[in-house]
Amino acid sequence: MSSEEHQLYGDLAPWWPLMSSPGDYQEEAGIYSTLLEETCDGPAPKLLELGSGGGNNAVYMKRRFEQLVLTDLSESMLDVSRELNPECEHLQGDMRTVRLGRTFDAVFVHDAICYMKSREDLRQVADTAWVHCRPGGAALFAPDYLKETFPGSCSEQGGHDEQLAEGGLKEGEVCPRGLRYLSWCWDPDPTDDQYVTDYAYMVRERDGSVTVVHDRHIEGLFARSQWLEVLEGTGFEVKAVPLEHSEVEANVHEMFVAHRPT
Numbered sequence: 001m002s003s004e005e006h007q008l009y010g011d012l013a014p015w016w017p018l019m020s021s022p023g024d025y026q027e028e029a030g031i032y033s034t035l036l037e038e039t040c041d042g043p044a045p046k047l048l049e050l051g052s053g054g055g056n057n058a059v060y061m062k063r064r065f066e067q068l069v070l071t072d073l074s075e076s077m078l079d080v081s082r083e084l085n086p087e088c089e090h091l092q093g094d095m096r097t098v099r100l101g102r103t104f105d106a107v108f109v110h111d112a113i114c115y116m117k118s119r120e121d122l123r124q125v126a127d128t129a130w131v132h133c134r135p136g137g138a139a140l141f142a143p144d145y146l147k148e149t150f151p152g153s154c155s156e157q158g159g160h161d162e163q164l165a166e167g168g169l170k171e172g173e174v175c176p177r178g179l180r181y182l183s184w185c186w187d188p189d190p191t192d193d194q195y196v197t198d199y200a201y202m203v204r205e206r207d208g209s210v211t212v213v214h215d216r217h218i219e220g221l222f223a224r225s226q227w228l229e230v231l232e233g234t235g236f237e238v239k240a241v242p243l244e245h246s247e248v249e250a251n252v253h254e255m256f257v258a259h260r261p262t
């Protein structure tokens with residue numbers, strides 16, 4: 001798989017901060033940091049993120065960890081994150097196969113894990129996390145949904161306008177750049193391990209022109225027991241933990257916190 005499969009992480013990557021604003025990540029990034037710190041034996045200065053995208057979590061996690069290494073399949077998404085997190089190391093790599101030749105106290109895989117579309121993909125990511133996690137360290141996997149928590153057909157909308165720099169619009173410009181989206185999850189075949197998210201983006205330039213783009217993402221959907229089997233099979237001690245977030249309904253999202261035994 002390449003990121004070019006998804007226009008959002010290819011041509012549209014520079015628009016990512018208008019789709020998903022860093023400000024929306026503060027509370028959840030705090031929850032992830034605390035879980036990782038509490039699961040690690042001893043101090044946890046070094047964090048590796050797999051599938052770090054535009055670096056929205058990293059904006060907050062870099063305040064808790066001394067050293068963050070951010071990896072993603074898409075160079076265009078890494079470029080967005082480099083702007084936001086210039087003090088972090090950024091490396092291109094597929095979370096299934098990347099091997100950095102060093103270990104970390106904590107390994108974090110957020111919503112990018114949903115692009116693992118088979119149990120074999122999941123097993124490979126678990127291996128990547130294992131080889132980069134020191135004995136006594138922790139790994140956290142935070143999928144959007146499990147088979148048990150998938151809401152069926154559901155939609156969401158959002159987006160933002162850019163904050164104009166001092167001086168505002170230039171001659172000939174009529175509005176700030178903006179993006180609005182509608183995402184629509186559905187599952188064409190509930191017996192397999194995948195679901196579909198169709199995105200429609202409306203992308204507005206400063207001259208007021210708007211382009212509409214359709215982007216289909218095929219995402220993996222696994223049962224809690226499949227997750228536990230894969231992660232425990234790699235050697236981790238694993239707990240499934242509900243996400244308790246002020247803006248999220250209770251028991252909708254579940255994460256897997258893994259400890260690498262010494």
Ligand SMILES: C[S@@+](CC[C@H](N)C(=O)[O-])C[C@H]1O[C@@H](n2cnc3c(N)ncnc32)[C@H](O)[C@@H]1O
Nearest residue numbers: 051053054055056057073074077094095112115
């Ligand atoms: C929703 S974005 C992540 C956003 C991120 N949580 C943030 O804080 O900005 C999903 C990311 O997964 C990445 N991705 C998809 N497949 C991947 C793979 N096999 N290995 C690494 N990254 C992958 C995409 O390039 C994209 O940047």
